[in-house]
Amino acid sequence: MSEDLEKICKTVLERVTPSREKREKIEALAKELEAKVASAAADFGVKAIVRLEGSVAKDTWLSEEPEIDVFMRLPTSIPRKSLGEVALKVARRAAEGARQVERFAEHPYLEAFVDDVRVNIVPCYDTKPGEWLSATDRTPYHTDYAKKRLTSQMKDEVRLLKRFMKGVGVYGAEIKVGGFSGYLCELLIISFENFANTLKAFAQHKGRMIVDIENHYRGRRDELPLLFSEPLVIVDPVDMGRNVASAVQSQKLYTFVAAARAFLEKPSLKFFYPSETKPLTTKELKARISTRGSIMLFVVFGKVEAVSDVLWGQLYKSQRSLKKLIKLNDFGLLRCAVWSNEKDLNAFILELESRYLPPxxxxxxxxxxxxxxxxxxxxxxxxxxxxxxxxxxxxxxxxxxxxRRHTDAAALLYERLKDGGRSAGIAKEIAHVLQHGFKILVNEEVEEIYEKDSEFAKFLTEFLSGKPKWLEDM
Amino acid sequence: MSEDLEKICKTVLERVTPSREKREKIEALAKELEAKVASAAADFGVKAIVRLEGSVAKDTWLSEEPEIDVFMRLPTSIPRKSLGEVALKVARRAAEGARQVERFAEHPYLEAFVDDVRVNIVPCYDTKPGEWLSATDRTPYHTDYAKKRLTSQMKDEVRLLKRFMKGVGVYGAEIKVGGFSGYLCELLIISFENFANTLKAFAQHKGRMIVDIENHYRGRRDELPLLFSEPLVIVDPVDMGRNVASAVQSQKLYTFVAAARAFLEKPSLKFFYPSETKPLTTKELKARISTRGSIMLFVVFGKVEAVSDVLWGQLYKSQRSLKKLIKLNDFGLLRCAVWSNEKDLNAFILELESRYLPPxxxxxxxxxxxxxxxxxxxxxxxxxxxxxxxxxxxxxxxxxxxxRRHTDAAALLYERLKDGGRSAGIAKEIAHVLQHGFKILVNEEVEEIYEKDSEFAKFLTEFLSGKPKWLEDM
Structure with a gap:
């Protein structure tokens, strides 16, 4: 390990390893919540095995952002469709008095904030391995496996890896990010021993990387590339039929690969802690757009009634459809993106070589x-x-x-979206919103939303640069 | 054969078969020239076997356009580089008093006009088959072979085929045309028996057509596709190593295929005798160009010092280079063409989606x-x-x-051609002319040459339509 790298890792570890006080506080809070959930379950006569899972249980959490996951394992006699209702009832009672947000995508759970700490109260079925009934039934087995395999040194390495991934924007399994989950980070450290070796392995990623820690496919490893099609395959130690990395978007994988290379080449703290983006002033923004020479189109619309994962799933799906529409009509698409504050403002952003095409x-x-x-x-x-x-x-x-049928990209978008755009491949909930109104802003017209939302301003400032933060002073 | 087709062929034959008077006149003229060449050779002490070759010798000439080829077979003792000099001296004497044009491309010969009939006086070596020393040494053997194989009925079929090919613009082996030679037409009729069958065979052309009339490759026909790479292979009966169709441009082959299909589908006299193009008036031209929406660029330059075959070879080569230049710089090339009156006016024509590209x-x-x-x-x-x-x-x-480095196609052309354009792939003689000046005309600016040359006007009128004549009322 180079001296630089070692020094930087030491600095990062000082920040991400929980102090004794913090650890005691969080562990006490977790215990308290466990007890509350168990008692609430008993109140409702629900037979539940309540246990702490996730990063706090495995001691791989980052001091800066603790997140407590309390699971209740419920009997398989409860029907799948009642699972959410039963669990939310118990969870709401257990988190009484805290700010609560119901989350329900493929799987129901309650998010609550207790003493400013995020707490997730999540139901699952009490099943044996291989008899999974819902998406989170594997979690207790993941906790057990990680606790058994991670040494205290390795837990530090997991923290480094997580912080690095957060810094370069590839951490998080939620749909919005489509990146690496905490469990995946743990498996990578178990597999490659430490942070530096993990980066080295990914820096050399070519085509595909396949890891089978528990050697489930002993003697038939050559079947693996046929069984799994993703560019990154990490066989789940507790379920040989599952690729833990199956939801990692190739965009995130390749960003991690590129960042790993750049970091190994020239280690720096900024990979872990990128500088905050300072948004351009409106005047700077307008000047930047006009000297740029390309055309920016913004399809702007209001609140979509959907939880985060559903919203982002539909935004990405709709974005792919818009991309296809623009390309099919021969417009030179430079780049596209999607932005949402998950509240009242959403935008598809399309950057084109030119708004108009020859006739x-x-x-x-x-x-x-x-x-x-x-x-x-x-x-x-x-x-x-x-x-x-x-x-x-x-x-x-x-x-x-x-x-040509269409020579104006803005007119094309307006025409295909004004009825909601279902026929153009816009996802259902988004189409519902578009149908009731949207705006197409061209170039500096974006100023109207730029000044309203500082997060959007940061996002657009980064989009215009296009460059990852860690590439900035290369 | 459909009634229509039969009727049309009959009409065509009436026009292309020489009458007894015309035949007597041409044959007498040929005899006279043969004698003159023989006597001129004797005058200069050149030992030559003088003989009539080509379509008049084989009786496959078109009454409308007789062309007399007199060959002198010279001893192989004359060095290759003196062949032209010796032959031209004899030919000039033989054609004394007639208008003469020296032709010298790969092979030297004299073209003369006697009683308005085109006469070619061509030297070759008196060699045995397989010992060829110059490009035309095979010709006497071709004449002998065709005379032996063509029945009187087949000679009519050759005339029909030639006239059809002239009508659809694919007849002629000169570089300008890159089409089918007279000998190739004769071989096609020998191979497919008659005109209609030849069209039927080509109408079904898929990928490649290989014909080996004399069965030179008996028992090893599967070697043929490896020995020859062209889409049309007609093995020369007098030289199994040569593809008689090797110089047929694929553009001409496919035009013939398409015309054959259209004719068989709906026979018409217009395939043989297309209507004369009526050029647009200058006003119409300007209106047509402006409503069209595309951009026409004309690179216009003056006299190139080169004989026809060399000129066209260099024009086509340079055109391919310009095409590559335009495409490499991302301009949307719709079509390109080259035009020359073989005297004082030459032009490359490039039609683009747009003159300007986004930055x-x-x-x-x-x-x-x-x-x-x-x-x-x-x-x-x-x-x-x-x-x-x-x-x-x-x-x-x-x-x-x-x-982008280049956003204006006209400026790009100007910049790359102003030094002659050798580095852009412009052929030598053309570069020499460009170096001394050229013009780039955009859209209706072409009026300045349009009004000067009626052949160019016809050409441009046809180019703007783009459609083959025989497709016009489909």
């Missing part, structure tokens, strides 16, 4: 070898009103020049 | 798997002044947005 385009017909297709092509285009020139033969195929 | 473009870097390439990409772009945004990661590779 005529070349349309390639079939190669001469395809006689039947040539015949119908000629029948369709030879005397059509939209044909500007041709048909003629070039490089062994028929060609015509035709008028 | 910024997306530049794709290496995929993340290529660690070293990623490193140099980041070193090059992360802090470069031309980088507008990024580097960032997308779809597993690094991306940057950079400023």
């Amino acid at each position: 005529v385009k070349k349309h390639l017909g079939p190669p001469m070898g395809k006689e039947r297709e040539c015949k119908s092509f000629l029948a369709k285009y030879a005397c059509a009103t939209g044909t500007v020139a041709g048909p003629y033969i070039e490089d062994g195929r028929w060609i015509v020049h035709v008028r | 910024v473009k997306k530049h794709l870097g290496p995929p993340m798997g290529k660690e070293r390439e990623c490193k140099s990409f980041l070193a090059k772009y992360a802090c470069a002044t031309g980088t507008v945004a990024g580097p960032y990661i997308e779809d597993g590779r690094w991306i940057v947005h950079v400023r």
Whole structure:
């Protein structure tokens, strides 16, 4: 390990390792909540095994951001569709007096804030391995496995890895991030021993990386690439049929790979703690956009009635559809993004080479070898009103020049979204909002939302740079 | 054969078959020239076997356009480099009094006009098959072979095929056309028996067509696709190592295929005798260009000192280079063409979607798997002044947005051609002319040459339509 790297890791560890006082406080709080959940369950006559899980249970939490996960393992006799109702009732009682947010995506749980600490009260079924009934049934087994395998030194390494991943923006399994979960970090440290080795392994990532810690596929490792299709495969030690990294978006994986390379090349604290973005002033923003030469289109709309994971799932799905729409119509898409404050403001951002396209385009017909297709092509285009020139033969195929249907990207978006955009692939809840109104802002017109939301201002400032923070003074 | 087709062929044959009077006149003229060449050779003490070759010798000429080829077979003792000099001396004497044009490309010959009939006086070596020393040594053997194989009925079919090919613009082996030679037409009729069958065979052309009339490759036909790479292979009956169709441009082959299909579908006299193009008036031209929406660029220059075949070879080569230049710089090329009156006016014509490009473009870097390439990409772009945004990661590779070097196609052409354009791939003689001056005309500015040359006007009128004549009322 280089001296630099060692020094930096030491500094980071000082910040992320909980002090004795903090540890005592959090552990006491956790115990107290466990007891409250158990007692609330008893009050309602719900037979539950209540236990602390997650990073606090495994002692891999970051001092700066503790998060307490209390699980209740419920009998499999409770039907899947009643699970949420039963669990929320118990959880609400247990967290009485605290600020509460109901979370319900694929799985129901209650988020509460107690003494400024985030607490998740989560139900699951009390099942045996392999008999999973809901998404979180594996969690207690993950806790047991990690506790058994992680030495005290390794827990520090997990903290370093988590902090690094947070710093470069790839930590978190929620849909919004699509990054690495805490359990995944623990498995990586178990597999590669420490933080530096994990970075080294990912720095060399080529095509695919497959890790099978418990050797579930002993003697048939060559089946693994066929069983799993993702570029990163970490076989779950408690469930050989599951890839713990299956939800890691390739964008996050590759960002981690690139950051690992850059960090190993030139270690720096800024990977763990990037500087806060200072948003451009409105005047700077307008100047930046106008000298840039490209065109920025913002599709801006209001509140979507959906919990975070559903919202982001629909935003990303809709973004992919918009991207396809723009590309299909030949606009030179430079980049796109999506932003949401998860409250009253959402935006799709599309950066194009140009808002307008020339009125005529070349349309390639079939190669001469395809006689039947040539015949119908000629029948369709030879005397059509939209044909500007041709048909003629070039490089062994028929060609015509035709008028484009859409030459203005903003008009195209407006036309396809004004009814909600379901036919253009906009997801349901978003389409519902668009139907009732949205705005398309072009270039500096964005100032109207830029000044309203400072988080958006930071986001757009970063988007315009495009460069990851850790690349800034390369 | 459909009734229509039969009727049309009959009409065409009436026009292309020489009448007895015309035949007598041409044959007498040929005989006379043969005698003159023989006597001139004797005068100069050149030992030559003088004989009529080509379409008149084989009786496959078109009544409308007779062309007399008189060959002198010279002893192999004359060095290759003196062949032209010796032959031209004899030919000039033989054609004394007639208008003469010296032709010298790969092979020297004299073109003369006697009684308005084109006469070619061509030297070759008196060699045995397989011992060829110059490009035309095979010709006497071709004549002998065709005379032996063509029945009187087949000669009519050759005439039909030639006339059809002239009508659809694919007849002629000269570089300007790059089409089918007369000998190739004869071989096609020998192979497919008649005109209609030849069209039927080509209408079904898929990928490749290979014909080996004399069965030179008996028992090893599967070697043929490996020995020859062209999409049309007609093994020369007098030289199994030669593809008679090797100089047929794929553009001409596919045009013939398409015309054959259209004709068989709906036979018409217009395939043989297309209507004369009526050029647009200057006013119409300007209106047409402006409503069209695309951009027409004309690179216009003066006389090139080169014989026809050399001129067209260099024009086409230079055109390919310009095409590459325009495409490499991302301009949306719709179509391009080249025009020359072979005298004082030459033009490259480029039709683009747009004259200007947006100032910024997306530049794709290496995929993340290529660690070293990623490193140099980041070193090059992360802090470069031309980088507008990024580097960032997308779809597993690094991306940057950079400023384009060229955003105006006319300026790009001017800049790359003003020194002659050798570095842009312009052929030597053309570069020599460009160096001394050229014009770039944009859209209706072309009026200045349009009004000067009626052949150019016809050409441009056809180019703007883009459609083959025979497709016009489909």
